[in-house]
Amino acid sequence: MQKRKKGSAPIPSSVVKRLSRYLTLLQSLESKGEEWVSSKDLAEHLGLTSSTVRQDLSHIDFSGISKKGYEVAKLWKVLREVMGADKEWNCVVIGAGNLGTAIANHRDIARRGFVIRGLFDIDPKRVGNKEGALKVQHISEIEGVVKNAHVEVGIIAVPATAAQETADILVRAGVKGLLNLSVTHINVPPGISVIGTRMVTSLLALTHSIMSS
Amino acid sequence: MQKRKKGSAPIPSSVVKRLSRYLTLLQSLESKGEEWVSSKDLAEHLGLTSSTVRQDLSHIDFSGISKKGYEVAKLWKVLREVMGADKEWNCVVIGAGNLGTAIANHRDIARRGFVIRGLFDIDPKRVGNKEGALKVQHISEIEGVVKNAHVEVGIIAVPATAAQETADILVRAGVKGLLNLSVTHINVPPGISVIGTRMVTSLLALTHSIMSS
DNA sequence: TAGATTGTTAATCGATTAACAATC
DNA sequence: TAGATTGTTAATCGATTAACAATC
Numbered sequence: 001m002q003k004r005k006k007g008s009a010p011i012p013s014s015v016v017k018r019l020s021r022y023l024t025l026l027q028s029l030e031s032k033g034e035e036w037v038s039s040k041d042l043a044e045h046l047g048l049t050s051s052t053v054r055q056d057l058s059h060i061d062f063s064g065i066s067k068k069g070y071e072v073a074k075l076w077k078v079l080r081e082v083m084g085a086d087k088e089w090n091c092v093v094i095g096a097g098n099l100g101t102a103i104a105n106h107r108d109i110a111r112r113g114f115v116i117r118g119l120f121d122i123d124p125k126r127v128g129n130k131e132g133a134l135k136v137q138h139i140s141e142i143e144g145v146v147k148n149a150h151v152e153v154g155i156i157a158v159p160a161t162a163a164q165e166t167a168d169i170l171v172r173a174g175v176k177g178l179l180n181l182s183v184t185h186i187n188v189p190p191g192i193s194v195i196g197t198r199m200v201t202s203l204l205a206l207t208h209s210i211m212s213s
Numbered sequence: 214m215q216k217r218k219k220g221s222a223p224i225p226s227s228v229v230k231r232l233s234r235y236l237t238l239l240q241s242l243e244s245k246g247e248e249w250v251s252s253k254d255l256a257e258h259l260g261l262t263s264s265t266v267r268q269d270l271s272h273i274d275f276s277g278i279s280k281k282g283y284e285v286a287k288l289w290k291v292l293r294e295v296m297g298a299d300k301e302w303n304c305v306v307i308g309a310g311n312l313g314t315a316i317a318n319h320r321d322i323a324r325r326g327f328v329i330r331g332l333f334d335i336d337p338k339r340v341g342n343k344e345g346a347l348k349v350q351h352i353s354e355i356e357g358v359v360k361n362a363h364v365e366v367g368i369i370a371v372p373a374t375a376a377q378e379t380a381d382i383l384v385r386a387g388v389k390g391l392l393n394l395s396v397t398h399i400n401v402p403p404g405i406s407v408i409g410t411r412m413v414t415s416l417l418a419l420t421h422s423i424m425s426s
Numbered sequence: 427t428a429g430a431t432t433g434t435t436a437a438t439c440g441a442t443t444a445a446c447a448a449t450c
Numbered sequence: 451t452a453g454a455t456t457g458t459t460a461a462t463c464g465a466t467t468a469a470c471a472a473t474c
Contacts, residue, residue, distance in 0.1 A: 010425060013418070014465065020417035024396050028373070038431065046398050050431090051467050058433065066474040067430050084420035098315035105311050108373070108396055108413055152423060153416070160241070160321065177423045179416055183237050183321055185259050193422040195415045200321055202408045203366070203392055204233035205226070207297035209406040210365060210390045212223060227441065251455065263455090264443050271457065279450040280454045432473080443462070450455090 011059045011082075018056050020083055021046055026076040038069035088113045091153040092145060092175070094166050096121035096129065096136045099181060100157030105132035117149040118142070122162075139169065146173040153177050160184040167194075224272045224295075231269050233296055234259055239289040251282035301326045304366040305358060305388070307379050309334035309342065309349040312394060313370030318345035330362040331355070335375075352382065359386040366390050373397040380407075 011019070025045055029037055039050040039057070057070070062078045064070040080086040091114050093104040103109065104119045119134040120142050121127060129136045137145070145151065154170035156163055156178060163182040170178060177193040180186055183200045224232070238258055242250055252266040270283070275291045277283040293299040304327050306317040316322065317332045332347040333355055334340060342349045350358070358364065367383035369376055369391060376395040383391060390406040393399055396413045 011421075012465080013422075016418050016421050017411075017414065020414045020421070021398065021411075023417065024373075024414070025398075028397075040431080047400070049467060051469090052465090054431090054433065055466075064432055066432050066472080068474080069431070082421065083417045084424045085417055089420055098318050102311035102315035103412075109416065112413055112416070114416060153419065160237075176426075177419045179412075179419055184241075185234065185238075187260070191426060193419055193426060195419045195422075197410045197412050197415055198230075198234075199316075199392075199410050200325055201230065201233045201237070202410055203302075203322065203325070203327060204236065204296045204298055205229050206366065206390045206392055206406055206408045207302055208224075208229050208233070208295065209226075209408075211297045213389075213404060213406060225441080253455080262443060264445090265441090267455090267457065268442075277456055279448080279456050281450080282455070430474095432471105434470090434472100436467105436469080438465100438467070440465080441463085443460105445460080446458090448456080448458100450453105 009059070015056050015059055016083075018046070018048070018052070019060070019079060020085075022053075022056070023076070023079040023083055023085060026072055026079060029072050030076050034072050036069045037072050037075075039064070041069070085113060088115050089153050090115055090117045090149050090151040091155055092116070092118040092120060092142065092151050092170075093155045093157055094120045094139065094142070094170065095157035095159075095162075096123075096126045096131060097157065100155075101131040103155060103157060103181065104134055114153070117151055118145040142169060143173045146170075146175060151175055153179065155179045155181065156186070157181045222272070228269050228272055229296075231259070231261070231265070232273070232292060233298075235266075235269070236289070236292040236296055236298060239285055239292060242285050243289055247285050249282045250285050250288075252277070254282070298326060301328050302366050303328055303330045303362050303364040304368055305329070305331040305333060305355065305364050305383075306368045306370055307333045307352065307355070307383065308370035308372075308375075309336075309339045309344060310370065313368075314344040316368060316370060316394065317347055327366070330364055331358040355382060356386045359383075359388060364388055366392065368392045368394065369399070370394045 039053040042053045043050040060082050093100050096119050104116045118137055120137050120139045122139045126136050127138045154175040156166050158166050160183045163184040164186050167178055167186040171188055171192055180196040188194050252263040255266045256263040273295050306313050306329055309332050317329045331350055333350050333352045335352045339349050340351045367388040369379050371379050373396045376397040377399050380391055380399040384401055384405055393409040401407050
């Protein structure tokens, strides 16, 4: 409750991941009309310790109040700012298969400010198809879309064999960050961020854990 | 190159996650006809250090050979066994929206031995629909399917508000592990494994990282 | 006030990396 | 053989947890 850190210090990625989970939780607490939340409450909801929660929140420019905890609305707002969830992010999705079109039309993604500006594929049979609000475009058009719509995020939903090549195309077109939904690891030049969801990797970790329990 | 650990010791989850990435990579090396791979090669492909790779592989009952490295085919086989990727896993998918149907019909998932035994929803408008090879069933039928088809894995693709309830239903029906594709954290009784892919969480971590670079 | 909860420091725990003898 | 690469130990690094004074 004394002084607090400035938002300028870099936040470790382990902490960033949890901050975005707090953000999601606060959104739901806010909608339930909760006014205050303690580090203990947050911890219990997310399977953490209250110590970890307080340690995490010490990285952002926000203070709680002894005995009451944190003001839900205010903490939510600060976290939105820290995570970049207070503004819209222009995205493109590459790969108009089942997964790509599902992501491109996913409610939870739109609701959090990720605006899909284009859905692309290399297969002529798919180009031109209407998928929800989007029409599938040929991959060759991506550069123009990225430039005109100021796209910063590329979402890769192509087969593993095409993932690296797709990443290269996106980086060349000028996106700043990639969400990789394929099973492959991709390499990018410094300054570009990549996050992988590793769905299949997760499933394998799950089966291992089932076997050893 | 001296003695090696028995497969009986529990493997830390940080290591398990990487083991499943090695598995995926070895599969592709094998298909390219590679016979040997060194810890350095593996590290470079996945953005790790060779030290980490050797440390990880020391957890499994397998030895490399000085100067040559690891035999691709054999290491691949051992990793498949360790991760449970050498057998089929019966799964059900709950939530027949875009994401649920995409996952239920996803090639990469089927190819790795995850057999989708049922696709369920609560919405009468969706029940009965044909989605790829599957017909959407009502959630009330899940218990029977889990029992008859010996389902061990439940995949949650419902909206956040229904995720916990869905998890409870799956656990009651008898599944052993859950893959949570929703944005919410879910609680399960001891003995049940849960893995979350946190797609939205990943996107927020990505935007944070774009902002601070 | 007394009690609950914060913010922060210090201690613990675990994971990654470095280093190197063994060895093929 | 000489050199490359393993397996393993020890050192470093980072992340989590415990503890507690400050305080509303």
